Amino acid sequence: MPNTELMPIGVFARRSGLTSSALRFYADSGLLPPAEVDPVSGYRYYSADQVARATALRQLREIAMPLAAVQAILDAGADEASRLLDEHVAKIVGDAAAALRKAAVIKSAFVDVPGLPIAALKGPVLADAVEQVLTATAHEPGMPVLAGLRIEVSDEAVALTATDRYRLSTRTLVPTQPPEHTWAGTVNGDDLRTAVAAIRRSTLVRLEAVPHGIWLRVAERDDRHCRLLSEGFPDHRLILASLGRVTTRATVSKGLLLRALEEHPGEGIALHVADHGVKVRSADDAYTGIPLPATVTGEPLQIWFELTTLYPAVSTAIGPDVMLELRGSDQPVTIRSADRGDLTTLAMPVKSDHTA
Template identity: 40%
Template sequence: MSGMDDTEALAGIGTFARRVGLTPSALRFYDDCGILRPAHVDGATGYRYYAPDQEPRAVLVRRLREAGLPLVDASVVLDGDPEEARAVLAAHARRTRDTAAAAQAAIDGLLRDLSGDGERAAARVGGAELAGAVRQVAPSVARDAVRAEFPVLGCVLVELTDQEVRLVATDRYRLAVRALRPDDITSAPRDLLVDADTMKEIASWAVRLPEVVIEVDDRGARVHGGGEQRSLPAVDGTFPDYRIVLDDLPAVRHRLIVDRDALRAVLADHEGGPVILRTDERHRLVVSRGTTEAEVPAIDTRPPVRIAFAPEVLLPAVEASVGPDVLLEISSTTRPVVVRSADQGGFTTLVMPVLG
């Protein structure tokens, strides 16, 4: 682009997102992945702009994602030859049919087996949404010896701000943050520590409700919905300042977009020891552990990288992600790695690598 006038025919990310039926967060994710780059990025503001001739590709990306196609396969449809694209789509259709049939069989089996005082903060969210958030952060809660030594790490931090509800958990090796956008919120920022087991019980109860209200005041905290109420007993202690960790993250040097189910299977089905992820000049991702190696479908958007993780730390982060893909943002082999997905911009997990 030669000047600011050249951007007049371009659309900002919000306008372009509405035209093609994607969200701005998804467009930012596809830019990071190299799937759909903006036509222009303002050097001063970082704002992204898109050209009209990019709309067909964006609509195709949306349609592929609506079909549940992993980005690894979507890239073949977008940029491969027609024969490769048809083969990828046919294989995905078979997998989708098999998955739907298995789910239907499981459901059929289940059906057969069933014959205010002081300042107040309140936020109304979907019951299933709250339950899902608890499910995502719970794997990062400390266990056993670490929990015994640092009881606050066995808790979930619940924060009510003037705009969102955040659930945070960490065991010092992982950090999970899930932000919820309430349907309604009473502005009086409050936070409390709640035992992780209590939060899981709340999640099991809330998941069947259309909506619940989280309420915190000087009398304590509670969740109510469907004519019932559950207490949220607060735990005394000071939770680590997770914002320092997030603010201190260095620039990303490597991005790996990985088929989530394939990576999860490899992490869960190998011998002991650290798991090593490495890419090569051909952009293949090889996952090895001990004497076992497996090639996993992936897109590598940066130079080759080699990094190791404790599988019991990485696996829960991968399982807690949403959608068919998982994105690993790597700054170095010794700093926290960000694990996220296109399908849920409000959830972030940080995982510490290990020497391997």
């Protein structure tokens, strides 16, 4: 007879959240054998020590974990189990994103409407611009538009814009020929990231608008479909138009500034701009800062940023130098490529006490 401290399969099923039939299956597969089996009746009994393993097994199966992977996680140490779990979740997320993209392509085929040609751009140039501007996106619950890239096609140019509320990045591209139509839409940023490699390897990419999406037509490769976001994009033109007067300009080496930001010990960064140059300073007054040579015009100014806001804005600039246009310690800073003005990023400062 079994030990009186053991539980029959029905009681253990209630404790673990697994059905009796599932427990029999997991016992036969070797994942969760019972602590004891009555040799006469064949009844299965489980110990209290097995509840945690059974609960973890149930939870892993609830997120569609294959049996082999469940076995590996249950038998692994904490670090290895976490790694395997992260890999599984990443695969699920990737598969779901791929399914969404494929579903969008299928739905577009249901609509018997010819695509609208909107622009043709050089593939490598478009790929670089997409990657640069997408650094200003963010995935925020309830605000999916912040993860999108706004594409606006005028009679002469194609403008790409993105914002995460702390940065606003925009770049203007010259198409290979005048656009046939004006057009504007906000494109799913993740879809564009997936398409970047194919875009970069294509000499020419033709943009074609269809209901709920755009097609990126590439020669000698599979065309890429990107979904449109239905939410309204922030009025970035109003933001740009309402910027105050620039009071200070500083032109500094992009490489030296990035290196100073990388070597800076804290998350909060102060830029002290004066006649002698730009100094990257810390919140700690005892920290002397990193001086950088720069060409400065206008009023001396000290302004604070979070590293996660300033660094991407500088790193995506084009060319060896960047120009910082400052309007005050509490106003957005414009970060431009000193020799090419078609990529512009606004970076929001923070207060000196690091509050937004």
